Amino acid sequence: MQIPEIHSDYRPIERILVQAHAEKLLFAAMEMQLFDALRQPATAEDVAQKIACPVLSTRRLLEALQSLELLDFQDGKFVNTPTASDFLVTDSAAYQPKGIHFLSNMYQVFTSDFTEVLRRGGYEGPGVEDWDGGEGHWAEKGTFEGMGSYALCGPIQDVRNFVMDLPGLSSMKRMCDIGGNHGFYSMALLETYPELTSTVCDLPHVVGPAQNFYAGTEFAQRLTTRAVDLSSEDSFGENYDLALASHVLYYWVGQLSGILHRVQDALRPGGWFVTSHFLRDPKEAVSYDLAFVNLLASLSGCKAHFIEKDALAAEFEAAGFQNIRSAEGADTGLLILAGQKPD
Ligand SMILES: C[S@@+](CC[C@H](N)C(=O)[O-])C[C@H]1O[C@@H](n2cnc3c(N)ncnc32)[C@H](O)[C@@H]1O
Missing domain, CATH: 1.10.10.10 (Winged helix-like DNA-binding domain superfamily/Winged helix DNA-binding domain)
Incomplete structure (x- = not known):
């Protein structure tokens, strides 16, 4: 030896x-x-x-x-x-074990045969077909519950507080929730604004199961769906006071112009577009947590799972949005950025 x-x-x-x-x-x-x-x-x-x-x-x-x-x-x-x-205390209002297990299962789907997944450049396998590309899992009840539970652990509260500070929305009546999936962001705002109705715009195969999911909630009458594929020219509808997109635009970083113009078309003059994604500060080293989710995002066909603030603000301005404002979630690592359609 x-x-x-x-x-x-x-x-x-x-x-x-x-x-x-x-x-x-x-x-x-x-x-x-x-x-x-x-x-x-x-x-x-x-x-x-x-x-x-x-x-x-x-x-x-x-x-x-x-x-x-x-x-x-x-x-x-x-x-x-x-x-x-x-x-983690079972009688806490924020106890969300489904969110914890959802994340854990999702990571395992990717990493269980990781060398193969890396070599192929993406996940495709039994159980979950083409994790993001085929998008089958977005329409599953377990995804609505798990991803929704995760969103309830701070992100939804950050976004709701941010929206409540935006001028001109105190009696808003119409919003759309782009890539809204479980609808929990909408529900938090429906709870806050009694006259509000929301349209969840999501992929055609997601909206049917999503509508069934909402039917079991107190918001069923005020929450509708609309089949919209962001990769197409589909319209989001019109005359919204607010459009929201949480954890969805990162798929199209660098080519957001078409989507931003269509959101403009869907807003009333003076309406707001609010986006929420993981933040990456280009001055800071990438943490393991962010590097890991970026790696999984890259295996799902996205460049990364975050959006840089200056780049997003520049895309908003180029698309004609005004009064760009942003906030960083205190404990969630989120960048919330919004712009207003000119009056
Ligand atoms: C990561 S989830 C975000 C769900 C929710 N907004 C949240 O933050 O918890 C991404 C959502 O975008 C939707 N999505 C993905 N690609 C899309 C596309 N091309 N057009 C419309 N929606 C899409 C998915 O169906 C899914 O509901």
Whole structure:
């Protein structure tokens, strides 16, 4: 055996292998309702008793969850961080386990045979046909529920607050939700603006199942659908006070002009177009989180999963939008950018 000379650090590799299992810890803790046991500070012994596990391994699990920023530790007791309190305690209004499992499943679809997927340059396989290209999954109830639940964990609230600050919309009556899918963005605004109705514009095969999904909600009467393929010349309709597009324009970065002009046509004079996407600040290094979603986006036929603010603002201006304004979601990594159709 030859013992190699080592002049570098092996730990980045070790870290990757260890962190790959963080999701398992989270899911086990959720299954045992561990976060319910930590609404108030508790010792490892207390928690062990509540989740029916041995004390030592419970303590080690709690320490691991602390390092993952889900728990704090003070005076010998563990307690939920605000993130865990909001999203992982079962009676919290923001508890959205379907959103967590949706993201996890989607990542697994891509990564389960990753070398092959990378070589092919995209995902196509059993279960989910052509993840983004064939778009079959966009019309599934599990997608409406999962992606909608994920959107309820901050993005929808950021967008609603942004819209509420826009001038001239206080008594708005008509909006369209482009690529609206689950309709939860629309529903949040329908709840806020009592006279508002919304039209979800989505791919032809998505709108039927989407309408059935909305039928089970209190907003069924005020939420309609319209089949629109953004890659075609389909119209979004007309005379809207507000058009919204969340996580959809990144497919067309660099070639948005046609879509932006059609949105202009669909708005009343003075109406607003609000967009929401992941933000990439070109001055900052790309984080692992963003690099990973960009990689998956590239395997779905998009250049990236984010939109740069200056580039988007320039496209808005070139299409004739005025009063461009933007905000960054405090905890969501979102760029919300809007422009107004001239009066
Ligand atoms: C990532 S999802 C975003 C859903 C929702 N707006 C949100 O932010 O949670 C993208 C949506 O765009 C729709 N979409 C994709 N390609 C489209 C196209 N060519 N025309 C219209 N809608 C499209 C999909 O069906 C899906 O509903």
